[in-house]
Amino acid sequence: MAKLTRRDFTKLSAAGIASATLSSGQADAASGSPAALASKISRGVDLPPAKGHRVVVIGGGWSGLTIAKYLKIHGPDLDVVLVERRSVFISHPISGLWLAGMVNLDAISFSYLDAADVNGYAYLNASLIDVDRESRKIYTDQGWLAYDDLVLTPGVDYNYASLGVEDPYHEQLLKTRYPAGFVSASEHISLKNKVQNFQGGLFVLTAPPGIYRCSATPYERACLIASVFKKTNIKGKIVLIDSREEPAVSAEGFLSAFDELYGDTIEYMTSTVIRSVDPETRTIVTDFDNIVFDDASIYPRIRGARLLEHLGLADPKSAQMEAAIDHFTYNAGGDKHVYAAGDCRPMPFSKSGGTARSEGVYLAKLIAARAMGKEIPWESPHTVCFSMVNTEPREAIMVNGKYQFDKASSQWGHFENFAINERDEAKGEKALEWAEEHYRDMFG
Ligand SMILES: Cc1cc2nc3c(=O)[nH]c(=O)nc-3n(C[C@H](O)[C@H](O)[C@H](O)COP(=O)(O)OP(=O)(O)OC[C@H]3O[C@@H](n4cnc5c(N)ncnc54)[C@H](O)[C@@H]3O)c2cc1C
Incomplete structure (x- = not known):
């Protein structure tokens, strides 16, 4: 793997200065001086x-x-x-x-x-x-x-400070070497390369606190990577670190998949808060332990x-x-x-x-x-989410729900909510049909 050094980071920082100039321009503009931009961007x-x-x-x-x-x-x-x-x-x-x-x-x-x-x-x-x-x-x-x-x-964007990462060099290393895979396509490509080239050992995934992008995906991803390890005989173990006591969604369905399909590959580490991450020594410090990993995809808390x-x-x-x-x-x-x-x-x-x-x-x-x-x-939005937990055969679980606002308590709640936690091939097929139907809708 090509290494990013502190020297390279200085170069990156120089590029950062260029974009920071833009950011401060944006900030100025937000505080009432878009005229400054208008003079620079004069063409329609x-x-x-x-x-x-x-x-x-x-x-x-x-x-x-x-x-x-x-x-x-x-x-x-x-x-x-x-x-x-x-x-x-x-x-x-x-x-x-x-x-x-x-x-x-x-x-x-x-x-x-x-x-x-x-x-x-x-x-x-x-x-x-x-x-x-x-x-x-x-x-x-x-x-x-x-x-x-x-x-x-x-x-959304990531909030790396939520992982106790304040050093910009470490943040850049984390983004580059251990991308979360929740915002850009380049992250997905890097993650796929990592999984395919993994030589064995400990592969860490994390589920962030708060409301994060696609609550089922950290758990689904653990299953899918474990299935690749199994299929290609990679002697790897996946540790999924979560601050929750159980998966944020479809807990029963994911826990039985971890247990019944990937018992020897996935270790689900619950109630574990990450205090800091050092990408140079590949160490995650939690309340209980220091975890040294061989490779990882680290998902920080997200923000707008x-x-x-x-x-x-x-x-x-x-x-x-x-x-x-x-x-x-x-x-x-x-x-x-x-x-x-x-x-x-x-x-x-x-x-x-x-x-x-x-x-x-x-x-x-x-x-x-x-x-x-x-x-x-x-009108309430409607959430329908299928998660593929097995690849051979293709089996999925699913959740469904709508939202309502209670004026008395000023709180949002759910209605017409249900989860189907028994994995099966019919839902595996529906997962693909759901996506195809949405792609057809957006792209004609
Ligand atoms: C791995 C993964 C699996 C998922 N699986 C599911 C699933 O099975 N089912 C499901 O329902 N959801 C799933 N999701 C969640 C889903 O992808 C997101 O909820 C959805 O993409 C949100 O849509 P959005 O338009 O708000 O944001 P985005 O899809 O992130 O779109 C934001 C767009 O804004 C553009 N943009 C940002 N800033 C600028 C700018 N300054 N100028 C111009 N363009 C800009 C970005 O380039 C981007 O294209 C998954 C997400 C991930 C990461």
């Missing part, structure tokens, strides 16, 4: 002028792709632009099956151009830098663009995308720096022309693709209705 993006009410959606993940599509369904006259920094969509859901060699990369890779063409909106391959909410303009690395309504769906903070739209009271929104209309920062949705939201909804999609359908309907001067009642 290469798009035809708006044909009517323009809704700009930032972020082409499960949330943004759904919102852009359903805006055109509920408001065919809306001029919709999806701004996404990636040029290819690689899906997180089903990436675990790719990791385990059950599907090809093609099965989870899609073109933003196809999505835009089939669904009748414009795709702008650009990164959002700042927003001037007064003049309703966004600034991207490709120029500026005016909006009537703006929807932010930038997803940092972009929201730069824009002054993160809630400082939120432990995970999620978006400051009205829970029913998704309006951000009290601005009736700005919305935020998807995994960056603060509500205790599952941070999952299916949830982001169903929520996005409602939000698109709301924005389209408002453009016509109407309001619509709130």
Whole structure:
């Protein structure tokens, strides 16, 4: 494995300074000086002028792709632009099956151009830098663009300080060598390479505290990596470290899979809080022990995308720096022309693709209705999640749930909730059907 040294890190830091210049520009702009950016980014993006009410959606993940599509369904006259920094969509859901060699990369890779063409909106391959909410303009690395309504769906970032990692060099090493595999496709590729090339020993996975992206995945991933070790005769042990007493979701289904299918490969370490991680000595310090690992994929606590903070739209009271929104209309920062949705939201909804999609359908309907001067009642998102726990045969478990708000206690609760913890092949097939149905919906 190529080694990253402190000298290399100095070079990285130099690159960091360039982006930090941008960040401080963003921060300035958030505090009221987008004029500074306007003087630098004076050209408009290469798009035809708006044909009517323009809704700009930032972020082409499960949330943004759904919102852009359903805006055109509920408001065919809306001029919709999806701004996404990636040029290819690689899906997180089903990436675990790719990791385990059950599907090809093609099965989870899609073109933003196809999505835009089939669904009748414009795709702008650009990164959002700042927003001037007064003049309703966004600034991207490709120029500026005016909006009537703006929807932010930038997803999440990691919080490495939650692992007791404060040294920027260590943070960079952790991100590079032991990526969590919950935000970018490059992380998935590195993780797959790690699993395929593992020479044996201790492979550590972690499940973060708080509400994290896809609550079933750390447990599903342990099963899928264990199945690869079994299939390829790798003499490896997986230690899954969790601060909880049992898996965050589908506990019974995962515990029986660990026990019955991977008893000699997976050690599930419960009620274990990580105090610090040293990527140089490959040591995790917990309340009880020092764990020295051979390889790892370390998942820190997540937080709302940092972009929201730069824009002054993160809630400082939120432990995970999620978006400051009205829970029913998704309006951000009290601005009736700005919305935020998807995994960056603060509500205790599952941070999952299916949830982001169903929520996005409602939000698109709301924005389209408002453009016509109407309001619509709130609709709960719907969470459906299949987890593949066995690969030969392909067997899965699943959970389902909706959400309701109790005004008396000001708390969110669940309804129509159920889990099916008995793994079987029928659910294994449904896991793939669920994904294909969603890909068809987003990409036509
Ligand atoms: C391994 C894994 C497995 C999963 N499995 C499942 C599953 O089986 N079922 C399920 O329902 N969910 C699953 N999930 C969760 C699901 O992927 C997320 O909940 C979902 O992606 C959230 O959608 P989002 O649009 O909010 O965020 P994202 O999908 O992260 O999209 C955010 C987008 O915003 C873009 N962006 C950010 N900043 C900018 C900027 N400044 N300018 C332009 N673009 C920007 C990013 O490039 C990204 O494309 C899984 C997640 C992982 C990691």
